[in-house]
Amino acid sequence: xxxxxxxxxxxxxxxxxxxxxxxxxxxxxxxxxxxxxxxxxxxxxxxxxxxxxxxxxxxxxxxxxxxxxxxxxxxxxxxxxxxxxxxxxxxxxxxxxxxxxxxxxxxxxxxxxxxxxxxxxxxxxxxxxxxxxxxxxxxxxxxxxxxxxxxxxxxxxxxxxxxxxxxxxxxxxxxxxxxxxxxxxxxxxxxxxxxxxxxxxxxxxxxxxxxxxxxxxxxxxxxxxxxxxxxxxxxxxxxxxxxxxxxxxxxxxxxxxxxxxxxxxxxxxxxxxxxxxxxxxxxxxxxxxxxxxxxxxxxxxxxxxx
Amino acid sequence: xxxxxxxxxxxxxxxxxxxxxxxxxxxxxxxxxxxxxxxxxxxxxxxxxxxxxxxxxxxxxxxxxxxxxxxxxxxxxxxxxxxxxxxxxxxxxxxxxxxxxxxxxxxxxxxxxxxxxxxxxxxxxxxxxxxxxxxxxxxxxxxxxxxxxxxxxxxxxxxxxxxxxxxxxxxxxxxxxxxxxxxxxxxxxxxxxxxxxxxxxxxxxxxxxxxxxxxxxxxxxxxxxxxxxxxxxxxxxxxxxxxxxxxxxxxxxxxxxxxxxxxxxxxxxxxxxxxxxxxxxxxxxxxxxxxxxxxxxxxxxxxxxxxxxxxxxxxxxxxxxxxxxxxxxxxxxxxxxxxxxxxxxxxxxxxxxxxxxxxxxxxxxxxxxxxxxxxxxxxxxxxxxxxxxxxxxxxxxxxxxx
Numbered sequence: 001x002x003x004x005x006x007x008x009x010x011x012x013x014x015x016x017x018x019x020x021x022x023x024x025x026x027x028x029x030x031x032x033x034x035x036x037x038x039x040x041x042x043x044x045x046x047x048x049x050x051x052x053x054x055x056x057x058x059x060x061x062x063x064x065x066x067x068x069x070x071x072x073x074x075x076x077x078x079x080x081x082x083x084x085x086x087x088x089x090x091x092x093x094x095x096x097x098x099x100x101x102x103x104x105x106x107x108x109x110x111x112x113x114x115x116x117x118x119x120x121x122x123x124x125x126x127x128x129x130x131x132x133x134x135x136x137x138x139x140x141x142x143x144x145x146x147x148x149x150x151x152x153x154x155x156x157x158x159x160x161x162x163x164x165x166x167x168x169x170x171x172x173x174x175x176x177x178x179x180x181x182x183x184x185x186x187x188x189x190x191x192x193x194x195x196x197x198x199x200x201x202x203x204x205x206x207x208x209x210x211x212x213x214x215x216x217x218x219x220x221x222x223x224x225x226x227x228x229x230x231x232x233x234x235x236x237x238x239x240x241x242x243x244x245x246x247x248x249x250x251x252x253x254x255x256x257x258x259x260x261x262x263x264x265x266x267x268x269x270x271x272x273x274x275x276x277x278x279x280x281x282x283x284x285x286x287x288x289x290x291x292x293x294x295x296x297x298x299x300x301x302x303x304x305x306x
Numbered sequence: 307x308x309x310x311x312x313x314x315x316x317x318x319x320x321x322x323x324x325x326x327x328x329x330x331x332x333x334x335x336x337x338x339x340x341x342x343x344x345x346x347x348x349x350x351x352x353x354x355x356x357x358x359x360x361x362x363x364x365x366x367x368x369x370x371x372x373x374x375x376x377x378x379x380x381x382x383x384x385x386x387x388x389x390x391x392x393x394x395x396x397x398x399x400x401x402x403x404x405x406x407x408x409x410x411x412x413x414x415x416x417x418x419x420x421x422x423x424x425x426x427x428x429x430x431x432x433x434x435x436x437x438x439x440x441x442x443x444x445x446x447x448x449x450x451x452x453x454x455x456x457x458x459x460x461x462x463x464x465x466x467x468x469x470x471x472x473x474x475x476x477x478x479x480x481x482x483x484x485x486x487x488x489x490x491x492x493x494x495x496x497x498x499x500x501x502x503x504x505x506x507x508x509x510x511x512x513x514x515x516x517x518x519x520x521x522x523x524x525x526x527x528x529x530x531x532x533x534x535x536x537x538x539x540x541x542x543x544x545x546x547x548x549x550x551x552x553x554x555x556x557x558x559x560x561x562x563x564x565x566x567x568x569x570x571x572x573x574x575x576x577x578x579x580x581x582x583x584x585x586x587x588x589x590x591x592x593x594x595x596x597x598x599x600x601x602x603x604x605x606x607x608x609x610x611x612x613x614x615x616x617x618x619x620x621x622x623x624x625x626x627x628x629x630x631x632x633x634x635x636x637x638x639x640x641x642x643x644x645x646x647x648x649x650x651x652x653x654x655x656x657x658x659x660x661x662x663x664x665x666x667x668x669x670x671x672x673x674x675x676x677x678x679x680x681x682x683x684x685x686x687x688x689x690x691x692x693x694x695x696x697x698x699x700x701x702x703x704x705x706x707x708x
Contacts, residue, residue, distance in 0.1 A: 038502065042685075082689055086696035091441055091502070092643050093692055099636060100685025106678030107389070217678075222510055229503045268518040275510040279493075282504065287497040304360040304700065 003133065009253055010137045017249020018141075018148045019044070019203040019211065019220075023227035024234065024241040025151055026199030030076070031231055032159060033192025034172035034297040037079055038094025040200050041224025042101020047072035047201030048208040049105045052215050056117040064117070065144065065205045072201015073194045075101055080193040084186050087301045098224070105217070112215045119213040120144055142210045144202075151199070152238040159238070168192055172295035175302055185302055203227070222275065229278045233285040235293040244281070251277055359703045371698040378694035382686035389682060395673050403672065408665030416551050420622065422660035424449065424614035426559050428638035429656055430566055431487075431610030433647040435603050437570075442604060444490060444505030445611040446635025447512030448483040452612025453619040454516055455482030457535060457626040460619075461524065464539035471541045475616055483612020484605040486512060491604035495597035501604075513631050520626055534627035544621040553621035558613060559653075567649040611635065633681070637663075640688045659684065 023040050030037045037043075050071035055064025075097065082093040120142035129139040138149075159165040170178040171188040179185050207219050226248055234240035255270045263270075367374070387397035408414055428445040435442035455478035463471065490504040517533070526536045544553045570576040614634065619626050637659050644659075645651030662680055669675040 078689065082693045086693035087700070088692035088695060092639075093689065095443065095639060096685050096688035096692065098685075099640070099681050100689065103678045103681025103683075103685055107676050107682055108392075110676040110678070222507075225503060225506050229500075229507075232500060232503075266518050266522055268514045268521065272511050272514045275507045275514075279499075279504055279507050283493055283497045283499045286499045304362065 007133065007136050009250070009257065011140065012253035012257070013246050013250030014137060014145060015141055015249065016211065016252045017246040018145050019206040020223050020227055020230065020248055021148050021242060021245035022151070022203030022206060023200045023224055024230045024245055025155055025238055026072075026196040026201075026203065027227055027231045028196075028234065028236055028238060028241060029155060029168075029199065030192045030196030031298055032172045032236060032295055033168050033189045033196075034175060034295055034300065035080075035083060035189050035193050036090045036094060036299040037076060037097075037193065037196065038091060038228060039075070039079055039097025039101060039224075040227050041220055041222070042098040042104075043072045043075050043197055043200040044101075044204035044207070044220045044224045044227075045105035045218075046075050046101045047204030048219050049109045049204075049215070050201070051205030052109075052112070052117050052208040055119065055209055056112075056115075059118055061118050061120050061209050064209055065120075065202065068205025068209070069198040069201040072204065073198040076193050076197020076200065079197075080190055083301060084189055084193070087303070090299050090301070102218075105219075109215055109217060113217060114214060116214045117209070119208075120210040144206050144210050148206075152242050155238040164188075164191075169295070172297055175297050175300075179302075189302075200224070200227075226274065226278050229282045232294075233281050235285075236295065247281075248274060248277070359705065360700050361703060363699055363701050367698040374694045374697045375691060378690035379687060382683070382690045385686055386679070386683050389679070390673075390675070393675075395675060400669060400673055400675065404662070404665035404669055406665075407668035408661035414661075414664055417664045418657055418660045419552055419556065420660075421663055422656040423555055423559055424618050424634045425637050425641055425660055426653060426656040427562060427614035427617075428611045428635050429641040429645070429652050430562055430649060431607035432638050433642040433645070433649070433652060434566065434610075435607045436642055437647055438599060438603050440491075440494070440600055440603060441502045442487065442490070442505055442607050443502055443639065444486065444508050444608070444635070445638045446631065446633065447505070447509035448486045448608040448611035449615040449618075449635050450509075450512040450516045450631050451486045452479035452483035452608075452615030453626055453630055454512075454519060454615075455479045455612065456616035456619055457519075457524070457538075460538045460542035461535060464542065466541055468541040468543075468545075471539075472544065472620075475542060475620065476613065479612040479616035480609040481612075483608040483610070483615065485608070486612075487604040487606075487608020488601060491601040495600050509635065516626070516631065517628055520628060524626065526625075532627075535625045538620060538624050542620060543624055544617060546621075553617070555617035555621050558617065562610060562613070563649050563653055570649070611638075637684060640684045643688060644691055 023044055027037060027040055047068040051064040051068030053064075054067035055061045058064070078100075079090075079093055079097050082088040082096075083090050122140055122142050125139040125146070129135040131139070139146075157165075159169060167178065167183050168188050168191065171183060171185050172192070175185045178188075203223070204220065207223075208215060212219065230241060230244040230248070233244045251274050255273050258265065259267055259270055383401060387401055390400045391397040408418065428449055431448070432442055432445050456475040459471065459475045459478045463474075466474070486508060490499075490501045490508060493499040493504055494501045520533045520535060524535045526532075526534055528536075544555050546553050547556075568576075615630070618630055623630060638656075641652060641655040641659055645655040662683060666675070666677065666680045669679065670677060
């Protein structure tokens with residue numbers, strides 16, 4: 001493939017991979033603390049709607065983005081209440097959260113379908129955007145894409161080199177030991193759930209504020225679930241999440257491009273591509289993985305002593 | 307010492323040390339907060355002196371759990387009422403209208419029964435898988451593909467008499483639905499792929515296959531461009547029970563419900579399904595391979611959902627069209643969990659959630675409430691009931707001291 005075709009495609013891959021990246025990082029953070037949150041899809045949708053409405057009301061996309069993250073954290077807080085407070089089944093709670101979040105976004109968003117909001121536009125980074133090949137691919141996007149380059153680095157530093165990150169990992173791996181050494185297990189899990197939910201909300205906010213600038217129902221189209229699968233692909237490591245997110249961004253961009261050029265392939269078959277790829281990626285990474293990359297206490301609740 | 311290129315996980319002891327280190331930091335912070343707390347204690351007084359401790363219940367709660375269930379339902383209804391009010395609709399009036407139009411006329415009761423058939427079948431399948439702790443979220447796709455399978459036969463041999471055609475359609479629906487259940491099962495036991503994600507992705511793919519067929523090869527040339535197949539021949543339509551709008555498919559529900567109850571209650575395999583979920587190793591000692599059990603359960607689960615798709619296409623729509631996919635598969639998950647995976651309770655819960663859909667149709671017409679309101683109610687009810695389960699498993703001890 002010649003660069004004239006490849007470079008725009010890769011740039012589009014980065015752009016459409018960004019919401020998935022935010023969501024995947026959020027889920028990594030949550031799962032590292034030992035809580036499985038399957039509500040990503042619902043949280044993203046609520047984040048997207050909240051961001052859209054806030055940006056419309058205030059006229060400021062930045063405020064919208066922050067409100068999107070806040071509402072994502074709020075909805076994830078419901079999951080936290082059910083799992084950490086009431087010790088409910090994490091799988092079922094997450095599924096219920098997806099149903100609830102999808103419903104909420106469609107219910108409250110119906111009056112705004114097709115309406116536009118102020119959003120983020122592309123701002124080329126001076127100097128860096130002039131670098132051949134890499135410049136147009138990485139540095140001619142909106143601010144949220146640049147912010148998303150920093151998040152994996154910050155998350156990696158946090159998990160790997162700070163005490164609190166270590167404590168969060170300990171809580172996800174071996175809550176009994178963490179508890180015995182005096183850590184507040186439930187507290188750290190709350191941090192994982194809320195901060196993770198905030199990142200998922202950011203992912204949704206990116207979709208409505210930067211990707212489309214307008215509201216449609218069912219905006220995420222399964223990206224939340226792709227993010228859940230990517231966590232396994234990434235072996236719970238932030239850097240690999242970046243790779244996976246851009247891979248899926250690339251497939252989505254490729255599929256839109258094919259549709260736009262009017263191939264003879266039916267659109268429903270093209271739309272299958274990301275979902276089929278998710279299954280393929282999941283199968284390969286679960287098969288190759290040794291199976292012990294997952295936080296050891298993932299999905300288990302803290303039982304009170306009798 | 308590095309044995310492989312990949313970074314290895316530190317042993318648990320490492321975490322204990324690290325955690326202790328983190329604790330030192332937090333104690334320093336805590337000393338500061340004690341001063342704040344003493345100040346607060348002077349203001350709030352006895353409120354601060356209450357400690358709540360959680361104990362596991364030794365015996366089940368009995369009737370109390372029904373009370374908890376009702377309280378959870380009431381709580382979610384209150385929130386739903388508030389949501390109606392947010393959009394400027396009458397809160398109490400809206401909910402009343404929903405229940406009145408769902409349960410208080412013979413027309414509505416018929417409607418509820420019609421809608422509860424696919425929900426019941428899907429939910430029964432989902433519940434069988436959930437018993438083994440296999441998280442089959444794929445009822446929606448298995449249902450869609452079951453409808454596709456049945457339609458294939460109906461379009462292939464429209465001339466056959468009903469006595470031949472209907473069993474063939476049922477068989478095709480079982481094969482298609484069962485296959486859609488078998489794929490995630492195989493990937494789970496052979497490749498360790500997470501079944502939640504695979505079944506969910508297969509939902510999207512199944513619905514797109516259905517779309518492809520009705521927009522493309524199977525489209526009725528006389529449908530003025532609408533995506534739908536030809537109307538089924540009379541031999542391919544499940545008959546109505548005389549004097550009602552119900553079809554004989556309801557018999558399939560009764561039979562499937564009874565069969566699964568007997569299976570779980572009286573057969574060895576059914577018993578092992580129950581023990582297997584809680585402890586796969588126990589099932590292995592009983593001479594049963596866990597992988598085979600997973601595959602069996604997922605095929606059964608997919609078949610039941612496939613039957614639901616067959617009945618919906620044949621009896622209610624008389625053709626295949628995209629509107630056949632309305633989220634019954636997801637409602638089925640809510641139903642299965644509300645009914646605690648018990649076939650009898652599943653019957654009751656599917657009727658109630660079918661009622662929710664029927665009542666919502668009136669709400670949509672009379673108050674212009676968006677259809678998504680039903681999803682909100684389903685999600686909220688499931689979340690509150692899940693949270694309410696806490697009180698049936700644990701008891702709280704409130705201690706006062708000072």
